[in-house]
Amino acid sequence: MRAEGEDAGAAATAPPPQGSQAGAPRVRPSRTQARASEAATASEVAEGREADPQPEQTAPRTGRIQVPVPSVVRARERGRIAEQNPVVLRTEALTKSYGPVVAANEVSLAVHAGSFTGIVGPNGAGKTTTLSMISGLNRPTSGRVTVHDVDVWSDGPAAKRLIGTLPDRLRLFDRLTGAQLLYYSGVLHGVEEASVAQRVAELAEAFSLESALGRLVSDYSAGMQKKIALACSMIHAPEVLVLDEPFEAIDPVSASNVTEILEKFVAGGGSVIMSSHSLDLIQRVCDHVSVIIDGSVIAQGTVDAVRDGMSLEERFAHLTGAGDAKKGLEWLHGSADSD
């Protein structure tokens, strides 16, 4: 576990390159990273591919052409390595009932250090409910959540220093400017004032929000609000990011930047758990995935294990029984037989 003071030291020993995307929130020098580098190199050589899956060096040289290593290759390698790392986030039979509705039914998840886990499921499946219980925003009816053995619901302040959260419905203090919102997010999470200004500047650059920092957040577009909220979730350099639909409303270029930021975060030993309806995105960037339907986890594991030779979208359709919805609505489609 890493205390805030240690983080400041880590940042000092491995400063991100100035004026680059690597101004992103964290590059955590860690044993995880070193192991990732060694193991991935060995396995790629074994598979006859060029070594170098590290996100910081995504362009191995082939003559004069820089060929990026696809996210999916990095994700697959990362998944193999992460399974050997310690579990940093664990839910045990996490359950939430709203009267007769069981929104989350004994959800048990284990997220390893250096892992990027996706949560998928149809509308109303229980993704937001589960993620909000994990991040300490929605009290479970029963069950337990621990982050680095800190119980989220019995030691909230300690857990919240370890977790960065992007909640579902953004409830931002939107009468603040972007700079103020980032500043308060930092200091309220215990970041030393001396570090906050630098982190605000680096996050603003990483999320392309520099020119908006002086404007009220209430005047931001939906995508800009999502990006400032994501930046706020990272400013205290958490161990685990719990992100509900982080890519919703974000333009393609920004989405690519956000993906890169998150991949660097996990390459540095951090962990991400995020929900998304984009199965293509989950298949591309995540190494693990959990499928939730009607509040219950019905499949989980590495992305490759869960998709079982199909695309994740095909597998999801099988698991959810999608297709039935195509029946009916003849009256809407102008069928001559409709009433």
Ligand SMILES: Nc1ncnc2c1ncn2[C@@H]1O[C@H](COP(=O)(O)OP(=O)(O)OP(=O)(O)O)[C@@H](O)[C@H]1O
């Ligand atoms: N505050 C609440 N009161 C009552 N029922 C709720 C409440 N919040 C969620 N639910 C119910 O819990 C179930 C799970 O909702 P949840 O928001 O977790 O789903 P989701 O998987 O995030 O859906 P979506 O993909 O549409 O965002 C739904 O049936 C929903 O109606």
